[in-house]
Amino acid sequence: KQEVTQIPAALSVPEGENLVLNCSFTDSAIYNLQWFRQDPGKGLTSLLLIQSSQREQTSGRLNASLDKSSGRSTLYIAASQPGDSATYLCAVFRNTGNQFYFGTGTSLTVIP
Amino acid sequence: ETGVTQTPRHLVMGMTNKKSLKCEQHLGHNAMYWYKQSAKKPLELMFVYNFKEQTENNSVPSRFSPECPNSSHLFLHLHTLQPEDSALYLCASSQANYGYTFGSGTRLTVV
Numbered sequence: 752k753q754e755v756t757q758i759p760a761a762l763s764v765p766e767g768e769n770l771v772l773n774c775s776f777t778d779s780a781i782y783n784l785q786w787f788r789q790d791p792g793k794g795l796t797s798l799l800l801i802q803s804s805q806r807e808q809t810s811g812r813l814n815a816s817l818d819k820s821s822g823r824s825t826l827y828i829a830a831s832q833p834g835d836s837a838t839y840l841c842a843v844f845r846n847t848g849n850q851f852y853f854g855t856g857t858s859l860t861v862i863p
Numbered sequence: 864e865t866g867v868t869q870t871p872r873h874l875v876m877g878m879t880n881k882k883s884l885k886c887e888q889h890l891g892h893n894a895m896y897w898y899k900q901s902a903k904k905p906l907e908l909m910f911v912y913n914f915k916e917q918t919e920n921n922s923v924p925s926r927f928s929p930e931c932p933n934s935s936h937l938f939l940h941l942h943t944l945q946p947e948d949s950a951l952y953l954c955a956s957s958q959a960n961y962g963y964t965f966g967s968g969t970r971l972t973v974v
Contacts, residue, residue: 785962794953800962853906
């Protein structure tokens, strides 16, 4: 069974800092990995999707990398802003089965 | 709007009530999902439908009953729920393995 772990569970940084969120998974046989953002009480918003053949994806101030062999992904946020405060979740789609496996999330607070 | 619409946004129901949650997507996706998210817990997969056929039932109690009449609509019928069923219920859809699109969720409170 695929297990997905996110470290740290919570992170607090001053505005303007660059930061890295980590995601690790136990089974490297994946199709893709997706990063989401969730604001309190709301649904999940997709940030970046990385296919298994890709090494990274970028969108604005966000950059996500994928290293299948080591079972790791990172989400890099440049020049953080208070509006980035949210919970960030990673999810891995396995080669077998028809579902994503979610991590427990990193709760990010950016202090003005 | 993300392309996946959930109604209602909020629902308060008594333990003897029967209610239904609705999810609709017009993204042309072939798979739809129900997830439960409780406070301080990770997302829990409940049901998966692929081309209208249920392919996953993650040991969900029978007081939750899904229905997928077509590939664009998904329902979750609720009856005789317990207070511990209070949570955010999220619907998602996907096309093959090209990522999920989530709805905004229904906040359910069972009193």
